Amino acid sequence: MQAARARKPEYKELYTHYYNKAREEKLRQSQLLLAQKNKKHKTKRRIAFFKKSMAICFIVFGLLSLVLFRYAQIFEKNYNVEGLEHEIAKLKLEKESLQAQMDSVVVLENVEQVAIHDLGMQYPKAEQIVYLNQRWDYKLDGNQEIEVLADTNTINIFNNQYTAFVNIWLSDE
Numbered sequence: 001m002q003a004a005r006a007r008k009p010e011y012k013e014l015y016t017h018y019y020n021k022a023r024e025e026k027l028r029q030s031q032l033l034l035a036q037k038n039k040k041h042k043t044k045r046r047i048a049f050f051k052k053s054m055a056i057c058f059i060v061f062g063l064l065s066l067v068l069f070r071y072a073q074i075f076e077k078n079y080n081v082e083g084l085e086h087e088i089a090k091l092k093l094e095k096e097s098l099q100a101q102m103d104s105v106v107v108l109e110n111v112e113q114v115a116i117h118d119l120g121m122q123y124p125k126a127e128q129i130v131y132l133n134q135r136w137d138y139k140l141d142g143n144q145e146i147e148v149l150a151d152t153n154t155i156n157i158f159n160n161q162y163t164a165f166v167n168i169w170l171s172d173e
Contacts, residue, residue, distance in 0.1 A: 132159050 115121040
């Protein structure tokens, strides 16, 4: 029996040894599981950070692209404005040149030549010329009224000539 009692502590040692090994195994497995969970959590956090970083990069890139595009449009508009201003300057020079040509064409000698040669006009003859001799005398009397004395003969001649001219002009139409 003693041998049986002596064996008991051996069982106790075996049991303790088995128990310790099982506990160590469970501890190792739980540490492994915890490490795996931490690794997954860390991976998820890295992926989330990467996604946020990429989203921010895309937004910044989009905004910079938009600003660059707007600057390109502004540059293009300024280029067009400068081209139009250059064209305006050219047209002003052309206008001045044409104005100078027109001024040279509208010289009185040229008008006279066109009237005589192209339109068949001629200088008036002596009998066609009517001179108006008007003599106006202004007098103030004591009532501060103005009396007008005119040569009635000259006025009648002018009225007759004017009436004849109007009659000829109306008969041509």
